[in-house]
Amino acid sequence: MRVGEFRDAAGRGMAIVDANGVHRGLRESDAGYPGGVAALIGLDAEALDAAAAALRAGAPIDPAAVEWLPPLARPGKILCVGLNYADHTAESGFKQPDYPTLFARFSTSLVGHGAPVVRPRVSEQFDYEGELVAIIGKGGRHIPRETALDHVFGWSIFNDVSVRDYQLKAPQWTMGKNFDGTGAFGPLVVTADELPAGARGLTIETRLNGAVVQHATTDQLIFDVAALIAIVSEGITLEPGDVVVTGTPSGVGAARKPPLWMKAGDVCEVEIEGIGVLVNPVVDEGA
Numbered sequence: 001m002r003v004g005e006f007r008d009a010a011g012r013g014m015a016i017v018d019a020n021g022v023h024r025g026l027r028e029s030d031a032g033y034p035g036g037v038a039a040l041i042g043l044d045a046e047a048l049d050a051a052a053a054a055l056r057a058g059a060p061i062d063p064a065a066v067e068w069l070p071p072l073a074r075p076g077k078i079l080c081v082g083l084n085y086a087d088h089t090a091e092s093g094f095k096q097p098d099y100p101t102l103f104a105r106f107s108t109s110l111v112g113h114g115a116p117v118v119r120p121r122v123s124e125q126f127d128y129e130g131e132l133v134a135i136i137g138k139g140g141r142h143i144p145r146e147t148a149l150d151h152v153f154g155w156s157i158f159n160d161v162s163v164r165d166y167q168l169k170a171p172q173w174t175m176g177k178n179f180d181g182t183g184a185f186g187p188l189v190v191t192a193d194e195l196p197a198g199a200r201g202l203t204i205e206t207r208l209n210g211a212v213v214q215h216a217t218t219d220q221l222i223f224d225v226a227a228l229i230a231i232v233s234e235g236i237t238l239e240p241g242d243v244v245v246t247g248t249p250s251g252v253g254a255a256r257k258p259p260l261w262m263k264a265g266d267v268c269e270v271e272i273e274g275i276g277v278l279v280n281p282v283v284d285e286g287a
Helices: 045-056 086-092 145-151 225-232
Strands: 002-008 011-017 023-027 078-082 101-105 117-119 130-136 152-160 183-185 189-191 203-208 211-217 243-245 267-272 276-284
Touching: 011 045, 023 045, 130 203, 130 225, 130 267, 145 152, 145 225, 152 267, 152 276, 183 276, 225 243
Parallel strands: 078 243, 117 276
Antiparallel strands: 002 011, 002 189, 011 023, 078 101, 130 152, 130 243, 152 183, 152 189, 203 211, 203 267, 267 276
């Protein structure tokens, strides 16, 4: 099942995408509307199939004619992982940690596919980071690694756009990772049954103005998704709808010589095999 949330002149709705890329869906005002993505999380298989059938019976949706929204507008937690690809750790000048480098994002930073990411007026160091997202479907505490993937509802794409000059003002990264309009998320959620277990072996690629700037596979994650769920849940109760942003590979702008910072007029794309493409233009704050 591949679903996403959108809005147009007729209202807010949810679309489902078939194997041929055809979009159909329902709006909140339509009979049988099953709710947004958050309403699907936690449904049993029968109820999820019924929701999918209702969406497939809906009207065609032109994906180029709607505003795509973040698949989850206000996740309870957005847990991000830094330094989770060895080549990115090396290019960033850090020693590879033996425990995940965790930080939080807030929902006020989120934007959807097609929406601009906003370079703050106080920064010149605006950087891209393409990342795989795991969406928690079943909560818990002290989740064993062996069963951790049973807690994943689905997968999506994130561009963890970083304001580097603020990220590195202090030893922790919260400020530089949470400027408004810097967390691009979407466009779709792909349910776990559609991809390899743990979303392993998928190509992840970031392109800036059409040029490839990051290219890796999810097999290169140091802490895979099962490990992350197990480690995080040692101390934090995971809840349905929480989001785990798993880290970025090498090639970030900050590590290049000279640095490659995003600027107004640029277009950044993050593509993950089997999930889709997240595209966002860059604008300046106040423009």
